[in-house]
Amino acid sequence: MAPDTVAWPRPRALLLDAMGTLIGLRASVGTTYAEVAARHGLQVEPDAIDRRFPDVLRAAPPLAFPAQEESALAAAELGWWAERIDEVLIAAGGDPAPADLHQELFELYADPGRWRVYDDVAACLPRWRKQGLRLGVVSNFDRRLEGVLEGLGLAPLIDVVVVSSRCGAAKPSARPFLQALATLEVEPSEAWHVGDSPEDASGARAAGLPCLLVRRP
Ligand SMILES: [Mg+2]
Missing domain, CATH: 3.40.50.1000 (HAD superfamily/HAD-like)
Structure with a gap:
Protein backbone atom coordinates (compact mmCIF):
# COMPACT_ATOMS: atom_id res chain seq x y z
CA MET A 1 0.00 0.00 0.00
CA ILE A 23 -20.98 26.35 -2.71
CA GLY A 24 -19.27 29.73 -2.90
CA LEU A 25 -20.26 33.33 -3.42
CA ARG A 26 -20.47 34.73 -6.94
CA ALA A 27 -19.13 38.12 -5.81
CA SER A 28 -16.80 38.98 -2.92
CA VAL A 29 -18.38 40.10 0.35
CA GLY A 30 -16.67 43.48 -0.02
CA THR A 31 -18.04 44.03 -3.52
CA THR A 32 -21.58 43.24 -2.41
CA TYR A 33 -21.39 45.23 0.85
CA ALA A 34 -20.07 48.27 -1.03
CA GLU A 35 -22.80 47.98 -3.66
CA VAL A 36 -25.61 47.74 -1.12
CA ALA A 37 -24.10 50.33 1.25
CA ALA A 38 -23.94 52.80 -1.65
CA ARG A 39 -27.72 52.51 -2.03
CA HIS A 40 -27.96 53.63 1.60
CA GLY A 41 -25.64 56.57 0.98
CA LEU A 42 -22.66 54.93 2.67
CA GLN A 43 -19.21 54.70 1.14
CA VAL A 44 -17.45 51.39 1.81
CA GLU A 45 -14.09 50.21 0.50
CA PRO A 46 -14.62 46.69 -0.98
CA ASP A 47 -10.98 45.58 -0.59
CA ALA A 48 -10.86 46.67 3.05
CA ILE A 49 -14.02 44.65 3.77
CA ASP A 50 -12.61 41.60 2.01
CA ARG A 51 -9.37 41.85 3.98
CA ARG A 52 -11.11 42.16 7.36
CA PHE A 53 -14.07 39.82 6.91
CA PRO A 54 -12.25 36.52 7.61
CA ASP A 55 -10.84 37.90 10.89
CA VAL A 56 -14.26 39.15 11.95
CA LEU A 57 -15.76 35.71 11.35
CA ARG A 58 -12.92 33.97 13.16
CA ALA A 59 -13.31 36.17 16.24
CA ALA A 60 -17.12 35.90 16.30
CA PRO A 61 -19.06 33.87 18.86
CA PRO A 62 -20.57 30.67 17.41
CA LEU A 63 -23.54 31.20 15.10
CA ALA A 64 -25.61 28.97 17.37
CA PHE A 65 -28.52 29.59 19.70
CA PRO A 66 -30.38 27.59 22.32
CA ALA A 67 -33.58 25.94 21.12
CA GLN A 68 -36.23 28.56 20.49
CA GLU A 69 -39.26 29.32 18.34
CA GLU A 70 -38.72 30.10 14.67
CA SER A 71 -39.46 33.82 15.03
CA ALA A 72 -37.01 34.19 17.92
CA LEU A 73 -34.42 32.20 16.00
CA ALA A 74 -34.88 34.43 12.96
CA ALA A 75 -34.29 37.50 15.12
CA ALA A 76 -31.21 35.91 16.73
CA GLU A 77 -29.72 35.08 13.32
CA LEU A 78 -30.27 38.60 11.99
CA GLY A 79 -28.85 40.04 15.22
CA TRP A 80 -25.73 37.89 14.94
CA TRP A 81 -25.12 39.02 11.37
CA ALA A 82 -25.86 42.66 12.18
CA GLU A 83 -23.02 42.53 14.70
CA ARG A 84 -20.63 40.99 12.14
CA ILE A 85 -21.62 43.57 9.51
CA ASP A 86 -20.94 46.43 11.93
CA GLU A 87 -17.65 44.89 13.07
CA VAL A 88 -16.35 44.56 9.54
CA LEU A 89 -17.51 48.04 8.53
CA ILE A 90 -15.74 49.53 11.56
CA ALA A 91 -12.63 47.40 10.98
CA ALA A 92 -12.59 48.69 7.41
CA GLY A 93 -12.58 52.28 8.68
CA GLY A 94 -16.31 53.03 8.37
CA ASP A 95 -19.32 53.49 10.62
CA PRO A 96 -21.83 50.88 11.82
CA ALA A 97 -24.72 50.25 9.45
CA PRO A 98 -28.33 51.33 9.92
CA ALA A 99 -30.81 48.53 10.71
CA ASP A 100 -32.32 48.51 7.21
CA LEU A 101 -28.87 47.86 5.71
CA HIS A 102 -28.40 44.91 8.08
CA GLN A 103 -31.75 43.58 6.95
CA GLU A 104 -31.04 44.08 3.25
CA LEU A 105 -27.67 42.33 3.39
CA PHE A 106 -29.15 39.49 5.42
CA GLU A 107 -31.94 38.94 2.90
CA LEU A 108 -29.60 39.27 -0.05
CA TYR A 109 -27.54 36.24 1.00
CA ALA A 110 -30.71 34.16 1.23
CA ASP A 111 -30.94 34.55 -2.56
CA PRO A 112 -29.57 31.41 -4.29
CA GLY A 113 -28.53 33.65 -7.19
CA ARG A 114 -25.75 35.08 -4.99
CA TRP A 115 -24.19 31.61 -4.69
CA ARG A 116 -22.76 29.06 -7.07
CA VAL A 117 -22.18 25.32 -6.91
MG1 LIG B 1 -16.45 26.01 4.74
Whole structure:
Protein backbone atom coordinates (compact mmCIF):
# COMPACT_ATOMS: atom_id res chain seq x y z
CA MET A 1 0.00 0.00 0.00
CA ALA A 2 1.38 3.41 -0.92
CA PRO A 3 2.02 5.57 2.16
CA ASP A 4 -0.58 8.10 1.05
CA THR A 5 -3.32 5.55 0.48
CA VAL A 6 -6.28 6.08 2.77
CA ALA A 7 -7.02 2.91 4.70
CA TRP A 8 -10.44 3.94 6.01
CA PRO A 9 -13.27 1.52 5.28
CA ARG A 10 -15.76 2.54 2.62
CA PRO A 11 -18.30 4.90 4.19
CA ARG A 12 -22.10 4.58 4.16
CA ALA A 13 -22.53 8.33 4.45
CA LEU A 14 -20.72 11.58 3.74
CA LEU A 15 -21.16 14.73 5.75
CA LEU A 16 -20.36 17.85 3.77
CA ASP A 17 -19.53 21.40 4.75
CA ALA A 18 -21.42 24.00 2.68
CA MET A 19 -19.56 27.28 2.17
CA GLY A 20 -16.20 26.80 0.49
CA THR A 21 -16.87 23.09 -0.02
CA LEU A 22 -20.16 22.74 -1.93
CA ILE A 23 -20.98 26.35 -2.71
CA GLY A 24 -19.27 29.73 -2.90
CA LEU A 25 -20.26 33.33 -3.42
CA ARG A 26 -20.47 34.73 -6.94
CA ALA A 27 -19.13 38.12 -5.81
CA SER A 28 -16.80 38.98 -2.92
CA VAL A 29 -18.38 40.10 0.35
CA GLY A 30 -16.67 43.48 -0.02
CA THR A 31 -18.04 44.03 -3.52
CA THR A 32 -21.58 43.24 -2.41
CA TYR A 33 -21.39 45.23 0.85
CA ALA A 34 -20.07 48.27 -1.03
CA GLU A 35 -22.80 47.98 -3.66
CA VAL A 36 -25.61 47.74 -1.12
CA ALA A 37 -24.10 50.33 1.25
CA ALA A 38 -23.94 52.80 -1.65
CA ARG A 39 -27.72 52.51 -2.03
CA HIS A 40 -27.96 53.63 1.60
CA GLY A 41 -25.64 56.57 0.98
CA LEU A 42 -22.66 54.93 2.67
CA GLN A 43 -19.21 54.70 1.14
CA VAL A 44 -17.45 51.39 1.81
CA GLU A 45 -14.09 50.21 0.50
CA PRO A 46 -14.62 46.69 -0.98
CA ASP A 47 -10.98 45.58 -0.59
CA ALA A 48 -10.86 46.67 3.05
CA ILE A 49 -14.02 44.65 3.77
CA ASP A 50 -12.61 41.60 2.01
CA ARG A 51 -9.37 41.85 3.98
CA ARG A 52 -11.11 42.16 7.36
CA PHE A 53 -14.07 39.82 6.91
CA PRO A 54 -12.25 36.52 7.61
CA ASP A 55 -10.84 37.90 10.89
CA VAL A 56 -14.26 39.15 11.95
CA LEU A 57 -15.76 35.71 11.35
CA ARG A 58 -12.92 33.97 13.16
CA ALA A 59 -13.31 36.17 16.24
CA ALA A 60 -17.12 35.90 16.30
CA PRO A 61 -19.06 33.87 18.86
CA PRO A 62 -20.57 30.67 17.41
CA LEU A 63 -23.54 31.20 15.10
CA ALA A 64 -25.61 28.97 17.37
CA PHE A 65 -28.52 29.59 19.70
CA PRO A 66 -30.38 27.59 22.32
CA ALA A 67 -33.58 25.94 21.12
CA GLN A 68 -36.23 28.56 20.49
CA GLU A 69 -39.26 29.32 18.34
CA GLU A 70 -38.72 30.10 14.67
CA SER A 71 -39.46 33.82 15.03
CA ALA A 72 -37.01 34.19 17.92
CA LEU A 73 -34.42 32.20 16.00
CA ALA A 74 -34.88 34.43 12.96
CA ALA A 75 -34.29 37.50 15.12
CA ALA A 76 -31.21 35.91 16.73
CA GLU A 77 -29.72 35.08 13.32
CA LEU A 78 -30.27 38.60 11.99
CA GLY A 79 -28.85 40.04 15.22
CA TRP A 80 -25.73 37.89 14.94
CA TRP A 81 -25.12 39.02 11.37
CA ALA A 82 -25.86 42.66 12.18
CA GLU A 83 -23.02 42.53 14.70
CA ARG A 84 -20.63 40.99 12.14
CA ILE A 85 -21.62 43.57 9.51
CA ASP A 86 -20.94 46.43 11.93
CA GLU A 87 -17.65 44.89 13.07
CA VAL A 88 -16.35 44.56 9.54
CA LEU A 89 -17.51 48.04 8.53
CA ILE A 90 -15.74 49.53 11.56
CA ALA A 91 -12.63 47.40 10.98
CA ALA A 92 -12.59 48.69 7.41
CA GLY A 93 -12.58 52.28 8.68
CA GLY A 94 -16.31 53.03 8.37
CA ASP A 95 -19.32 53.49 10.62
CA PRO A 96 -21.83 50.88 11.82
CA ALA A 97 -24.72 50.25 9.45
CA PRO A 98 -28.33 51.33 9.92
CA ALA A 99 -30.81 48.53 10.71
CA ASP A 100 -32.32 48.51 7.21
CA LEU A 101 -28.87 47.86 5.71
CA HIS A 102 -28.40 44.91 8.08
CA GLN A 103 -31.75 43.58 6.95
CA GLU A 104 -31.04 44.08 3.25
CA LEU A 105 -27.67 42.33 3.39
CA PHE A 106 -29.15 39.49 5.42
CA GLU A 107 -31.94 38.94 2.90
CA LEU A 108 -29.60 39.27 -0.05
CA TYR A 109 -27.54 36.24 1.00
CA ALA A 110 -30.71 34.16 1.23
CA ASP A 111 -30.94 34.55 -2.56
CA PRO A 112 -29.57 31.41 -4.29
CA GLY A 113 -28.53 33.65 -7.19
CA ARG A 114 -25.75 35.08 -4.99
CA TRP A 115 -24.19 31.61 -4.69
CA ARG A 116 -22.76 29.06 -7.07
CA VAL A 117 -22.18 25.32 -6.91
CA TYR A 118 -18.58 24.30 -7.55
CA ASP A 119 -18.21 22.33 -10.78
CA ASP A 120 -16.79 19.20 -9.12
CA VAL A 121 -19.68 19.17 -6.64
CA ALA A 122 -22.27 19.23 -9.42
CA ALA A 123 -20.55 16.14 -10.83
CA CYS A 124 -19.85 14.26 -7.57
CA LEU A 125 -23.12 14.53 -5.66
CA PRO A 126 -25.29 12.67 -8.17
CA ARG A 127 -22.58 10.01 -8.54
CA TRP A 128 -22.31 9.49 -4.79
CA ARG A 129 -26.08 9.21 -4.54
CA LYS A 130 -26.11 6.60 -7.28
CA GLN A 131 -23.48 4.66 -5.31
CA GLY A 132 -25.91 4.53 -2.40
CA LEU A 133 -24.13 6.98 -0.11
CA ARG A 134 -26.31 8.98 2.24
CA LEU A 135 -25.40 12.67 2.18
CA GLY A 136 -25.70 15.27 4.93
CA VAL A 137 -24.70 18.92 5.10
CA VAL A 138 -23.18 20.23 8.34
CA SER A 139 -22.73 23.99 8.17
CA ASN A 140 -21.85 26.84 10.50
CA PHE A 141 -24.61 28.92 8.98
CA ASP A 142 -28.27 29.64 9.56
CA ARG A 143 -31.71 28.73 8.25
CA ARG A 144 -31.14 30.56 4.96
CA LEU A 145 -28.96 27.66 3.82
CA GLU A 146 -31.92 25.37 3.16
CA GLY A 147 -33.45 27.80 0.65
CA VAL A 148 -30.08 28.40 -0.96
CA LEU A 149 -29.48 24.66 -1.46
CA GLU A 150 -33.01 24.29 -2.78
CA GLY A 151 -32.57 27.14 -5.25
CA LEU A 152 -29.24 25.76 -6.44
CA GLY A 153 -30.79 22.36 -7.13
CA LEU A 154 -28.80 20.52 -4.45
CA ALA A 155 -31.60 19.86 -1.96
CA PRO A 156 -32.94 16.70 -3.69
CA LEU A 157 -29.45 15.18 -3.47
CA ILE A 158 -29.08 15.77 0.27
CA ASP A 159 -30.74 13.73 3.02
CA VAL A 160 -30.26 16.10 5.93
CA VAL A 161 -29.09 19.67 6.48
CA VAL A 162 -27.84 20.67 9.93
CA VAL A 163 -27.15 24.37 10.43
CA SER A 164 -25.38 25.55 13.57
CA SER A 165 -27.90 28.29 14.36
CA ARG A 166 -30.73 25.79 14.79
CA CYS A 167 -28.60 22.94 16.14
CA GLY A 168 -27.44 25.09 19.04
CA ALA A 169 -23.76 24.29 18.45
CA ALA A 170 -21.26 25.12 15.71
CA LYS A 171 -18.22 23.25 14.42
CA PRO A 172 -15.70 22.47 15.93
CA SER A 173 -18.32 21.09 18.33
CA ALA A 174 -19.11 17.44 17.63
CA ARG A 175 -22.82 18.10 18.14
CA PRO A 176 -23.85 19.16 14.60
CA PHE A 177 -22.03 16.12 13.16
CA LEU A 178 -23.71 13.76 15.63
CA GLN A 179 -27.12 15.29 14.95
CA ALA A 180 -26.71 14.73 11.20
CA LEU A 181 -25.50 11.15 11.74
CA ALA A 182 -28.42 10.38 14.05
CA THR A 183 -30.87 11.56 11.39
CA LEU A 184 -29.10 9.44 8.78
CA GLU A 185 -29.03 6.49 11.22
CA VAL A 186 -25.31 6.07 10.58
CA GLU A 187 -22.52 5.57 13.13
CA PRO A 188 -19.52 7.95 13.13
CA SER A 189 -17.32 5.02 12.10
CA GLU A 190 -19.46 4.59 8.97
CA ALA A 191 -19.12 8.19 7.73
CA TRP A 192 -16.54 10.66 6.44
CA HIS A 193 -16.66 14.41 6.57
CA VAL A 194 -15.58 16.71 3.73
CA GLY A 195 -14.82 20.34 4.52
CA ASP A 196 -12.42 23.20 3.95
CA SER A 197 -11.58 24.67 7.36
CA PRO A 198 -9.84 23.82 10.64
CA GLU A 199 -13.32 23.68 12.28
CA ASP A 200 -14.24 20.91 9.86
CA ALA A 201 -11.14 18.91 10.72
CA SER A 202 -11.34 19.26 14.49
CA GLY A 203 -15.13 18.92 14.66
CA ALA A 204 -15.05 15.73 12.63
CA ARG A 205 -12.28 14.39 14.85
CA ALA A 206 -14.30 15.22 17.96
CA ALA A 207 -17.28 13.36 16.48
CA GLY A 208 -15.10 10.37 15.60
CA LEU A 209 -15.09 10.49 11.80
CA PRO A 210 -12.30 11.02 9.29
CA CYS A 211 -12.14 14.36 7.51
CA LEU A 212 -11.05 15.18 3.98
CA LEU A 213 -10.16 18.81 3.39
CA VAL A 214 -10.70 20.35 -0.02
CA ARG A 215 -8.64 23.33 -1.08
CA ARG A 216 -10.42 25.76 -3.39
CA PRO A 217 -8.34 28.23 -5.41
MG1 LIG B 1 -16.45 26.01 4.74
